[in-house]
Amino acid sequence: MSQLVALSDGPSARKVLVMTDIHIRSEGQKIIQLDPLEKFEMALCHALALHKDADCLILTGDLAHSGKVIEYQRLNNALQLARNAGVAVHLMIGNHDNRENFLQVFRDTPVTSSGHIQQVVDIGSTHRFILLDTLDGPPFSHDKNWGILCPERITWLTEQLDHAERDEKAVIVLLHHPPFELGTPGMDLIRLQNGNELMDILVQYKSVQQIICGHIHRTISGNIRGKAFAIFKSPCHQLPLDLKSTDCSLSTPEPGAYGILLLKSDSIVVHTEDFELADIGKDFSCKDAIPEWQINTDNIN
Numbered sequence: 001m002s003q004l005v006a007l008s009d010g011p012s013a014r015k016v017l018v019m020t021d022i023h024i025r026s027e028g029q030k031i032i033q034l035d036p037l038e039k040f041e042m043a044l045c046h047a048l049a050l051h052k053d054a055d056c057l058i059l060t061g062d063l064a065h066s067g068k069v070i071e072y073q074r075l076n077n078a079l080q081l082a083r084n085a086g087v088a089v090h091l092m093i094g095n096h097d098n099r100e101n102f103l104q105v106f107r108d109t110p111v112t113s114s115g116h117i118q119q120v121v122d123i124g125s126t127h128r129f130i131l132l133d134t135l136d137g138p139p140f141s142h143d144k145n146w147g148i149l150c151p152e153r154i155t156w157l158t159e160q161l162d163h164a165e166r167d168e169k170a171v172i173v174l175l176h177h178p179p180f181e182l183g184t185p186g187m188d189l190i191r192l193q194n195g196n197e198l199m200d201i202l203v204q205y206k207s208v209q210q211i212i213c214g215h216i217h218r219t220i221s222g223n224i225r226g227k228a229f230a231i232f233k234s235p236c237h238q239l240p241l242d243l244k245s246t247d248c249s250l251s252t253p254e255p256g257a258y259g260i261l262l263l264k265s266d267s268i269v270v271h272t273e274d275f276e277l278a279d280i281g282k283d284f285s286c287k288d289a290i291p292e293w294q295i296n297t298d299n300i301n
């Protein structure tokens with residue numbers, strides 16, 4: 001979109017943190033011997049210590065492993081660290097989530113008129129994030145791991161894309177389920193079921209610059225029909241790089257990661273931080289994530 005070159009937010013980039021597939025469980029419950037909450041808090045402490053200047057943190061679904069209210073309550077408590085650091089949090093849901101239970105805890109999350117957890121977030125004057133809800137339910141079932149965008153969600157999306165085009169925004173579309181095959185057969189089976197329909201819409205809009213997905217638990221990037229895409233690892237458990245297996249339940253304890261987007265008026269740069277590898281020998285305390293004036297050592301675990 002040529003107009004973007006003429007717009008400017010100044011020389012420094014705006015920053016957005018992305019974490020995906022954190023899979024919070026009830027106390028004491030683990031995933032391949034990893035504690036999802038502990039891993040998420042490690043990622044959060046690391047990100048907030050190094051990137052307090054981020055505009056926001058977006059979580060791209062599979063927030064809770066079993067979609068239970070208690071899991072969302074544990075997540076809500078953990079997110080207080082980001083709120084204390086002054087970083088806004090925007091939440092999306094994935095196949096492991098339960099929309100009704102999620103909304104019992106996160107009551108203020110924007111919801112469309114059709115009841116779906118979709119919203120628009122502007123960063124600076126140039127970039128617009130469109131956050132989609134690809135959960136196939138209700139009814140919610142642990143057997144339904146693929147994603148779907150029903151007609152109501154598609155209609156809402158096209159309205160937002162029309163607004164963004166009119167407002168001359170660079171658009172970043174975020175959804176939990178990738179809408180195309182990635183060469184990982186097991187996960188390809190549970191991608192967005194109407195991915196072709198979505199891509200047929202996105203390619204009509206020059207303003208759509210970037211697609212961000214979750215669900216896969218691996219670092220992947222590329223280009224689909226002229227649109228850039230990026231996928232990040234989970235802070236917790238990862239998908240082994242197996243380009244033959246049709247098993248979508250494979251998991252490996254490779255180091256956790258999160259994404260960092262740097263936005264300028266004419267560019268989107270996508271970084272990934274393997275936080276458990278990057279700072280070996282450094283001790284990032286949660287204290288580092290909170291502005292000094294807010295630190296009350298009595299409240300820090």
Ligand SMILES: [Fe+2]
Binds near residue numbers: 021023096215216217
């Ligand atoms: Fe996941």
Ligand SMILES: [Fe+2]
Binds near residue numbers: 062
């Ligand atoms: Fe998922």
